[in-house]
Amino acid sequence: MIDKLSSGLDSSSNFLDERLLFDDLANFSIIPSSNVDHSSSYIPNNSRSMFVRLRRLDTKSKSESSAFRDGFFLLKKLHDNLGLTRAITQYAAYVYRKAYQKRIRIGGSITNLVYPSIYIACNELGSPRQISEILKFNPMSRKQFFRGYKKMFFSLEINTALHNPILILQRLGANLQLSEKIKRDVVSLLSDAKKEPQFCGYNRATLVAAAVYLLTSENKTSIPQHKIAKEFGISDVSLRNCYFKLRVLRQKN
Known part of the structure; x- marks a missing residue:
């Protein structure tokens, strides 16, 4: 996960600041054209010239952002x-x-x-x-x-650790009718894969799909490769490339 001590994230918790949904972090950065303040009071005459300059700078800076x-x-x-x-x-x-x-x-x-x-x-x-x-x-x-x-x-040094691959199976592989044993083996294999740097940056759906294809082949309940790829919304080539890497990892373990 990206550095949590950066601006916009409370370092004492895991919750993001609501202000992040605003480009100006919800600061009062808009200078109105009228000569009144936030309480609807008129700005003193000796301060109006300063606000004229601020408005001019404000209009020039908006185009940049x-x-x-x-x-x-x-x-x-x-x-x-x-x-x-x-x-x-x-x-x-x-x-x-x-x-x-x-x-x-x-x-x-x-x-x-x-x-x-x-x-x-x-x-x-x-x-x-x-x-x-x-x-x-x-x-x-x-x-x-x-x-x-x-x-x-x-x-941004993003951490790509898998987050509960069983959720991906339930969401994307619901129509494959996998046995509980295969689902457990998929979770076990992916827990080993996330420790290997070669799988960093891989699409999670590709990893889960390749694991499903590998384990169904081993259990003699093979599902066609194109059917798995279509179900998970990935290409056959991506599935096949990841499959070969997972097979090498499984043979080592």
């Missing part, structure tokens, strides 16, 4: 479209802000950081989403998405 602000508007829109929980949206806003501070860019657009941020937040909080599900509201390609995700993964 407009794309950053658009990212938060997009995040709030995807919160409704994807049916995200408030905790996931807050964490995605936190990741997006950290990526912006690190000056990470994907395809020349700041708003493209929002989609990997949501993907990371879903995985970190144990509610994985398929990449195709996240990208159906955005024209960016999977290749561009993974390029950006890789940048964020290494720059």
